[in-house]
Amino acid sequence: MKKQMQxxxxxxxxxxxxxxxxxxxxxxxxVITMKEAIDAWNDTKPDDMAREVSYLMGEMTKCATLNRGSxxxxxxxxxxxxxxxxxxxxxxxxxVNPYSGDYTASQETGNPNRFVITGTSITSDEHCxxxxxxxxxxxxxxxxxxxxxxxxxxxx
Numbered sequence: 001m002k003k004q005m006q007x008x009x010x011x012x013x014x015x016x017x018x019x020x021x022x023x024x025x026x027x028x029x030x031v032i033t034m035k036e037a038i039d040a041w042n043d044t045k046p047d048d049m050a051r052e053v054s055y056l057m058g059e060m061t062k063c064a065t066l067n068r069g070s071x072x073x074x075x076x077x078x079x080x081x082x083x084x085x086x087x088x089x090x091x092x093x094x095x096v097n098p099y100s101g102d103y104t105a106s107q108e109t110g111n112p113n114r115f116v117i118t119g120t121s122i123t124s125d126e127h128c129x130x131x132x133x134x135x136x137x138x139x140x141x142x143x144x145x146x147x148x149x150x151x152x153x154x155x156x
Contacts, residue, residue: 003133024056045098046122046130049149052097053117053135057153059084060115064154071107071115080107090110099123101147114140122147 014022062084063074077093079085089095094102102123108114122128128144135142141152 001061023137046127048098048136049119050101050120050131050134052095053149053151054138055121055149056117057101057138060105060117060153064115069155070112072112074115076104097121099147108154110150111154114152117151117153119149120147122149 013026059079060071060074063078063082064071067073076090080087080090094104097103097119100147101119105115105117108116131149132142132144133149139151143148143150
């Protein structure tokens, strides 16, 4: 008597097409999620920069207090020397902002009673507009053109 082969009625596992389809779906979802995560991270840059510029404004004001209200000697090097800013981050006389640009802080040219803080490499006009809006109530003057934020503060 001959044994007949029984057909496989139950299939265990997944076919190659099912596996490939799952990989494609996971890939598409990953790309979408990564784009949204990068966009969300980029969207925090103006807030991070505003926080850092506000901190620098406060430190410049403390420096002027030591100099009888004058910002003449106040810059990032002086703030590091006074211990207001850490040497590791600010020791080269500038600081790196969230856009990978530089910060500078110094007396306004010709006016020892005011200081100017700049931040460079801002990547979009929308971010510039947000930064100008954030500082319009707190600064004597604020401008953001060609990717550079300029905040002026102090007495007249």
